[in-house]
Amino acid sequence: MSILVFADSANGAFKPTAAELLGKATALAAALGTTVTAAVLGDAPAASLGGLGAAKVFQAAGDFSNYDNGAIVDALAAIVAAANPTVILAPASYIGRDALPRLAARLDTAMGSDCSDLKVEGGVVVGRRSEFAGRAYADVSISSTPAVFTVRPNTFPKPENNGGSAEVVAVDWSASTPTVSVVETLAPEATGIDLSSAGKVVAGGRSLKSKENFDSVIRPLGAALQAGVGASRAATDAGYAPHNEQVGQTGQTVNPQLYIAAGISGAIQHLAGMRTSKVIVAINKDPDAPIFQHATYGIVADLFDVVPELTKAVEALD
Amino acid sequence: MKIGVCAKISPHADARIKIKSDGSGVDTAGEKLVVGDYDEYAVEEAIRTKEAVGGDVTAFSVGPASDEKLIRSGALALGCDSAVLISGDDAEGAGALGTAKLLAAAIKEAGCEVVFTGKASTDGGSSQMGAMLAELLGWAHVSQVTEFALDGGNFKATRNMDAGVRQIVSGSLPAVITCEDGLNEPRYPKLPDIMKAKRKPLAKKSAGDYGVGAIAPTSNQSNYAPPPPRPPSRIIEGDAASAASELVRLLREEAKVL
Structure with missing residues (x-):
């Protein structure tokens, strides 16, 4: 026992x-x-x-x-x-x-x-x-x-x-179950930090408007925080971030200490993948976005103004 | 080839989830029911496999007799050829393991060589049934598959693993494949096919029809409650630079996560 x-x-x-x-x-x-x-x-x-x-x-x-x-x-x-x-x-x-x-x-x-x-x-x-x-x-x-x-x-x-x-x-053991063989392992397309077990996650949504913006605004904050990078379904469907970075009901479930949602409205399908995060930060210019009801801290502003400042402030930490 | 697909009828993603006042469960009466999100990919992949290699597709489901209509519209109307619906209180309350036992018996009887199912249901969402089914059948299985192809008696599949890693794997049939978001683009039924589906064979079964022994659930759910409330959020004011530095200060000094 x-x-x-x-x-x-x-x-x-x-x-x-x-x-x-x-x-x-x-x-x-x-x-x-x-x-x-x-x-x-x-x-x-x-x-x-x-x-x-x-x-x-x-x-x-x-x-x-x-x-x-x-x-x-x-x-x-x-x-x-x-x-x-x-x-x-x-x-x-x-x-x-x-x-x-x-x-x-x-x-x-x-x-x-x-x-x-x-x-x-x-x-x-x-x-x-x-x-x-x-x-x-x-x-x-x-x-x-x-x-x-x-x-x-x-x-x-x-x-x-x-x-x-x-x-x-x-313990001795012997194989008896039908085997599936690995032909090829495909490395992750982005940061390589395991989203599902990451301690910090930075995620971007539809408001990023392009892959270039996602890469130049969200990823640097992820790098500064040494965080996993995630995205809403709207952002992955639009091609701003690869599919394997999707957080939500049909994507990955994350459970970090810190989850920063930038330009994510907080649809129920997205909340399903991140609602157990300990501290949630919401950055969105729509004060009525549902994400604010789940956030620990909120900033009502354009993410393109706030996120680069946030990256700078994090980089300035000792 | 005999192809199988296991599909569960469950509340639509937008259905209201009402917790029963005694916490014994969730009341979804009157809410819209559909084939579960991931099971939709499984239905589509089963039909595509038939279109590629020939054969026929049987849809298997465990649920109330009233699910018949949804199995017809959500599986038979799309191109599955027949269905097996296992109903009755003992079957419907069997839990993942009991459900897998019933489906394994039905699949053996039908003589399937490959079975698709969703990677998880959209209600309980425990991600157990597909792997349990493979074990009970003694078959290989691959979970969270985003690409699939058959080549004779062998298959090749791509699976989504941890940390964004994907792997291409190969194996031999028979096999259970659990389907991930993005495996395919599920089709919509056409009106004439919905009419035709009404006449396709659907066998109504009960647990007693399959001599699988005990299927009573050994997992018990209780104390249902809505998600734990979060403390009210604090809105940080000021221009972008000062809000950002105040946020960093709070994350470090108050929340202690930096």
Whole structure:
């Protein structure tokens, strides 16, 4: 009996979601009177997860650098068989949407996806998640075992690694699921900062009027803030920004500390992708734009006047 | 080729979402229902696949018997050849895993070799069903696909991953493909096709027709509420330069995000 955290990694290093989920799992496990374990695929430094609260780490060796959901599910299923957890936590990233439901089906258990909070209630873990594109929130509890939850990146604070070391258990696994082979990986067209896990996001809308304006006004602010760059659907449909930068119901969901919306009116479909941002800044010349109802700070002015000044002010910070 | 598409009837994006007063769920009675946004791409891709390689398309759905009209207008009128609608309280409340079990049984019975579905529903939006379906069928699957092509028994697909990374992948049928925004341009039905769709075969099934064992949901939703309210926004006045520097000061000193 334990809470098993899938500590996702790439190129031998853990992703930020590993610390985030281990930190939350440690608090949940204390409330439940259980322990935290971790699942590692590949060669990331598994023992180091002891410093983030994992009592034991189950590691499946292999080359996972070419994403293959079949191999991921086969390896994770072997780890689950060895770890026998009551709860599994994983990031709500591509792997959380692509491989984790397949794992849940193999384990004949239900799953709560894309949670924005987790708590212990009545002796079990309960997730909070949005439905209807963010227009309703509900608790989700799971009565089958293990209960699988994926959590939206940036939901919980990331604890510092205290330098502790965990026992590592090597888990044997073999491939049995039909394989999909990677032919070619296409690098992102723009900044390369992962929007879905970015701590800061700068987004532009239809008011930018052209790709040239988007590139000369929005991207420099993104660069100054070291932020991911996003766009409304109107802006991506008009070709001002590439499709993969779209934030909203039919695009990416972001959950940053800071979201700056410039020239975005705040249609319900856009709000669906960013409403959980901690601090929202709206810059729009229409004082009645719905985005102002969701903003922490608002500036009612032309973005072409304000955003370059904002870029300068950010660049001037020490 | 036997092609399948799984489509869920759900409230239109502009439907009003009323939370029930006891928080037990959402009341969408009387609101406009449609094939879900991403499932529309799946329906279109299934029909395009038939047009490219021949065969026929069966649309599968789990939902109330009253969804028949919407399956006819949103799938059969567009070019799907037949449909299977699985209804009844146990089926409609089965959750993602139970729904996948019912659809897997129906798809096996129909003998499909490729199945398309949306990357997520537009109501619950849990993004689980397609990958669960592939597991239950023992098939390969690719999620969030923006390009798809068949070449004999093999396929090539482009998928949208994290950090704006896209990958071109290849695999062998049978496979489940979950469809992303932009995969294609869904067509509109033509009036004569809407009339013809009324006579296309639609099998009405119940969970009992498929010997899939327990489909009772093991996930339970409760405490429905509107999104948590945000504190009222503070409007920063002044010319562009002073508003910008005041904003930066607030973001650093008050909000502590810079």
